[in-house]
Amino acid sequence: MPERGAVTFDVKAYTRTPIDLRPDNLDLSALADLDGPTLAVLDYLWQVEHGVLDLMRDVLVTPTHAESEVTAFLVTWGYEQYWLARSLHEVLTAHGGPSDAGRDSAVGVVLRAWDERARPMLHSVRTNLLGEQVVAGHLAAGWLDTAALALCYRRLGSLVPACTALTEAVLPMKDRHLDFYTAQLRERIGEPAAARHARRAASSWRWPGTRYTGHDAVLPVVETLLADPAARTDVTTVDTRLQQLLDVAPLTAVRSALGRFVR
Amino acid sequence: MAFDIDRFARDSVRVGWEDLDLEVFRTDPLPPESLRTLRYMCDVEYHTVCYLRDMLVTRSRRETEVNAFMTMWNREEFWHGEALAHVLSLHGITVSYDELKAKRVKLGWKDRLAPLKQSVLSNLVGKDFVAVHMIWGAVNEWSASAAYKRLAVLEGHPGLAVLVRRIAAQEARHVAFYATQARTRLTDNARAQKLARLALSTAWRPVGSGIASDDEVTHVMGHLFGGAAGRKEIDAIDRHISKLPGMDGLTIVGDALDARGIAA
């Protein structure tokens, strides 16, 4: 992962130049004949990428909704994510459709019901009491989610040549999202409360998509993309960047999250 | 009336103004009363994301086709805000992210508790609450559409008229979505009808009432909908509403004008 030196991020410019990855804008013909493990990875990516509104809900019920710069970002981010998810869906459809989307684990079923009914309320009350700095926690989690998915796309592109065109198109989008989170975090992290929220969010961070489906959902990623020792450098790079960003030496969020289901 | 969500998503674009000669405002500015109205509408458009939030904590979100609409709709409304902010900036009026933030923060607990209220309500009332959201959205989109159309008529300024007609065309598509959804969900559902009727007749206020002061609301309503021609638009909205299942005889928008002493 290249080191990026973004200190400022021009949200206005970003909203004006979304990366539109709708099926018509991509050449998906190279993806006409994929093997099972690759499809499992794409299926995982689709499951995670298309849940954008869930994430938006969780952010908007908190004081973060007042952060008009963040919401301006989210408007465009949601648009980009929507079309990326549609394209992934189209690839899966050409191969017989995505796997059963309702495959929540037993715990996941309970969690999802909780998230849709009680959690937004409690979350809203709790974070409103905590105040404005909770946004730093969202930004850190957003950074980690994006970095983890970017890692997946990068590995997928290098392991499966048929996917390279797709991942090359997706990565600049992910990098731009990372630049936004980075710039926002740098701006806020001087505030002790913000730093605390960010570090707490990073140390309790879970690999994206595991909340409802459990660790099984991420097995394709672990087995196909990250089992190779060559992936270790990439994982370490993400953790190192996060350490620098949040100024915490011992934090290895990505390695720890992976460790939870590698064993 | 069917609404093709896939097509809506595919065709959804941000409203453009690059081809319009808006620089002319620098030498030929809009009058103060129009700027005041534009400022109000700009705030309402930017505020859509908070309205989206309220929808996301209710059950409407669970339905996947609704998700596609919400994503595109949210972005279109954001760009309505950007377009109006651009017009205002040419008049030396800046609408910055910081200012928008200050406004949302100032809304305070009322706004912060909104998700809680929505969530409790939707859990209590269940699926029928979605119908309320949809008819509420329809009324607001009808109002927005009428407001832009009136503005285009009132302001002879050529640059502005074209821009606000473009916006009005998008609002008309939003109307189609919400009205279609509302009709479907209200049809043969007496409970949802009762709930929607109750919500509209007791809780509905003109769009923007939550974010702007009473004086501003009265100014904008009077500016756009005062007089016979304005009232004709308002009556049309009330007629649309009353044609939805169970809404017979409602005149909430006209009543809101009467309550503010805005003469027909």
Ligand SMILES: [Fe+2]
């Ligand atoms: Fe609008």
Ligand SMILES: [Fe+2]
């Ligand atoms: Fe609209």
